[in-house]
Amino acid sequence: MGFRSYFYRDIAVDLGTANTLIIQNDKIVVDEPSIIAIDRNTSKMIAVGKVAMQMHEKTHDTIKTIRPLKDGVIADYHAAELMIQGMIKMLHKKKICFFTPFFNTIIICIPSGTTDVEKRAVRDSAAHTGAKEVYMIYEPIAAAIGIGVNIADPVGCMVVDIGGGTTEIAIISLAGIACNQSIKVAGNAFNMDILDHMRKQHNLLIGERTAEQIKLTIGAVWTDLNDPPPDYAVYGKDLLTGIPKIISVSYRAIATALEESISKIDNAVLKALEMAPPELASDIYKNGIHLVGGGALLRGLDKRLHSITNLPVHIAEDPLQAVVRGTGIALKNKEIYRSVLMG
Incomplete structure (x- = not known):
């Protein structure tokens, strides 16, 4: 490995509302929830990714969890910078090196409906990592590249x-x-649908993490599946008594909630x-x-x-990784995909 390849690295980032993925040298090196935990008194980041997600909805007065992105774009600029920096530190920990590597190029995918102001926020957040070049690519184009489509074809x-x-x-x-x-x-709206369904139909109060787990385990949009999942046990708090309780939920109920x-x-x-x-x-x-x-x-x-x-x-x-894989291919072949990269 030469000096330049050791100290100067290129990464592709899928900066998602729910999860952030980073790919380097064709390998996904970071796959973490897009969330951070900060100390309310010092505003310093305590945790990022999976560790912060474990704290979500379980914090006390001195700790706050923040999702920096909302509806696909940066909603909290400072928190987004902290999160990106925290994710990149994870990348450094995976390598044995005595000096912090520099990033030559970072490519980040963004929603196709992103405004110029929102693009600038993404670009600035990435630039503050010290990258020499920052490019953006629209998510649908990155996804098409990631699933093997030759986007240049007519x-x-x-x-x-x-x-x-x-x-x-x-x-x-x-x-x-x-x-x-x-x-x-999208996914966050589905979680809210499930949460509302539990409250209205079962008088059961659940958290966002539980709603997400229900979606992943028995989430469906079709009420007549050939291979249906078994009913799922949901733990929550009874709205009438305030006492914890458990109910059983079917995939058909979730399909109705998501309709x-x-x-x-x-x-x-x-x-x-x-x-x-x-x-x-x-x-x-x-x-x-x-x-x-x-x-x-x-x-x-x-x-x-x-x-x-x-x-x-x-x-x-692999639908979860299609976008970041496409972004990684665009990173590896910048000259070929120059027309779809935005500086």
Whole structure:
């Protein structure tokens, strides 16, 4: 390993509302929840990622947990900087070195509906790590690259990326987004739907972490699954008595709870298809819709979209990592993907 490759490193970052992933040399080196814990008195960061998530909703007066991103963009600039720095320190700990490495290039993916102000916030946060070059790439384009699509081809490719804060729907052709829809309905909204369902239907108060676990374990959007998961035991607090209790919940109940949010995604997919030029529409009819992001793991989502659009629906082999892998490929081949990188 030469001097430059040892001290100057390039990384690709999927700065997500729910999770942040960092890839380096084709390997995912950081995969952590996008959350930090800080000391209220000193404003210093106590923990980041999984350790901070374990503290979430269990803190006392001197500790506060913060999710720096909301709806796919930075909501708390200072907390975002602390989180990015904390994630990068994790990267350093994985290497045995006597000097802190410098970053030559960082590529960060962003939602396609990001405003100029929001782009500047992302760019500045990354620049404060000391990187010489900071680029951004739209999430649907990164996802398409990550699932093996040649985005430069004159062939339409439709990507539906359901993340933590936003759902990105884009039709890509000739290394650009021909038409897209970006809605602020995604994984976090699903958690709130589940939380509300438990409160209204069972008088049970649960936390965000429990709602997330329910979604991961029995989350579904189709009420007639061929291989249904067993009912899930949910622990919470009875709203009437204030005493902890347990109830059993089925995947069908969760599908009902998520109906309103999933319907918004259905409508956004249909709207994107309506906007597509005829020639691109014919490509999509042949190639289908590609699902990526954590929301792609909801049981029955592919069947639901197929029933609505009558198009083939493909779930990415590893939907959670498709975006960061695509960002990593763009990082490795900067000259090839120069047209889709924003400085």
